[in-house]
Structures are given as C-alpha cells and as structure tokens.
Amino acid sequence: MAVRPPVCEFGAPMPDFTLPDPDGRMVALGDIAGPRGTLVMFICNHCPYVQAVIDRIQRDAADLQKLGIGVVAISANDIAEYPQDAPEQMKAEALKHGFSFPYLYDETQAVARAYGAECTPDFFGYNAKGELQYRGRLDASGRSPGDPDARRELYEAMAQVAETGQGPQDQIASIGCSIKWKA
Secondary structure (H helix, E strand, O other): OOOOOOOOOOOOEEEEEEEEOOOOOOEEEHHHHHHEEEEEOOOOOOOHHHHHHHHHHHHHHHHHHHEEEEEEEEOOOOOOOOHOHHHHHHHHHHHHOOOOOOOEEEOOHHHHHHHOOOHHHHHEOOOOOOEEEEEEOOOOOOOOOOOOOOOHHHHHHHHHHHHOOOOOOOOOOOOOEOOOOOO
C-alpha cells in the first residue's frame, strides 16, 4: 500500500543516532554529517518504489557528497517478516549499486520513529545547523522509474540547502511502501 509522508516541518531538529552497518560497525550521525548539510534516507531492499530509483538515489547521493552534504541510508523494516531486508542482503544491495554512503540497520526502529519516517523511500534533508529543510521526493518516479530526464527535485533542493542553508518552500512528498513496523 502506498504511503505519502507529511511535508517538511521546516527547522525541526535532526535526531541523533548510532546504528550498525551490515558488518556490525557502529556509525554515528556525527560520522556522516556533512559540513553543508545532511541527507538521511529511509530505504529498504524489497520496496518497488525504492528499486525503481535506487540507481538515481546513488547518483544524487554521490553528487550531493561532492557539495559537502553528508548522506546515509537506513533500513528499519521488520526482518522477521521481510527477510530480504536483513543486513546480509543490505550489504549485497549496497555493493550491487555502489553506494557511496553508509547503509545502516535500525533493528529497534527507534531511529525511524524519532525521524517520523513513514515510507520507503523517505528523505530528510537538513542544513549545516541540523534543521530540517527538505522532506520531499527524489523525482517524479513512482513504482516504476520516471522519465530519464525527470527533474532532480531532491538533488536541487539539497544543492540549495548546501548553498543557502534553506530548502525550497514548494516540495512534493515522497511516495512509497509503508515502513514494516514490528508488532
């Protein structure tokens, strides 16, 4: 079932976290926060909405990292019900797509709840002060990839954040599968 998260709550503070990568190495927000902003993405392996744009996510993440934006992806799905989202598969997914950012596992789902994440993909873009400036979509893609020349909404918004510290006022919410919460 498709879920649309709420639009950006400008200025909301970035919740801190420390989570393991698929190899068990602990990664803290401070390890990945960028000097010009930070992008926190909630994704997973099995969601068709994520799979439709996973290569675009990597492309935009790499381009944003060049602008001084720190990037991290987090999976918070219940792996008892969705074993394809388990850390071993996360590692394979990151390698397959050449992730330039850490892909972390939120086993307790506490970080996803702290951010108010609702779907995969769900994007949270913060300025250098840790204030939320973007909670929109990657681009016009849905369950299948959008036009190859689709406007890069996430990239443009975060480039603006890197430049000015503020995100665009007009944002279109992401759409995706609901996070698979534990019972």
